[in-house]
Amino acid sequence: MYRLVPKCxxxxxxxxxxxxxxxxxxxxxxxxxxxxxxxxxxxxxxxIMNKIAVYLGRGDGTFKDPTMYSTGSYSSPYMVTV
Structure with missing residues (x-):
């Protein structure tokens, strides 16, 4: 048995x-x-900026302004892990 499917x-x-x-x-x-x-x-x-940014939590689901840390010229940090 075959059924016809309606047009989308x-x-x-x-x-x-x-x-x-x-x-x-x-x-x-x-x-x-x-x-x-x-x-x-x-x-x-x-x-792109050769930096990592750390955002400290406020405890209400928001974050404070970031603290930026340089990783050095041409370092191009791609990954962070905890």
């Missing part, structure tokens, strides 16, 4: 190639308690 009437629209623009090249994110206050913090590797 959905209309799909293409999305932009890069809907999110990354100006500074973040590549890797890690979460951990870096300052031992029992609140989760975040570290991000930024390969």
């Amino acid at each position: 009437v959905l209309n799909f629209k293409p999305t932009a190639q890069k809907p999110v623009e990354y100006k500074y090249g973040p590549r890797s994110v890690a979460i951990g308690d870096f300052d031992n206050d029992t609140v989760l913090d975040m570290v991000i590797a930024n390969h």
Whole structure:
């Protein structure tokens, strides 16, 4: 027994190639308690700026402004891990 499948009437629209623009090249994110206050913090590797950024958690789901650490000229940090 065969069934006929109805024709799809959905209309799909293409999305932009890069809907999110990354100006500074973040590549890797890690979460951990870096300052031992029992609140989760975040570290991000930024390969274009040769830096890592540490965002300390406030405890309410938001983060303080980042502290930037240089990894040296042409180091291109791609990964961070905890």
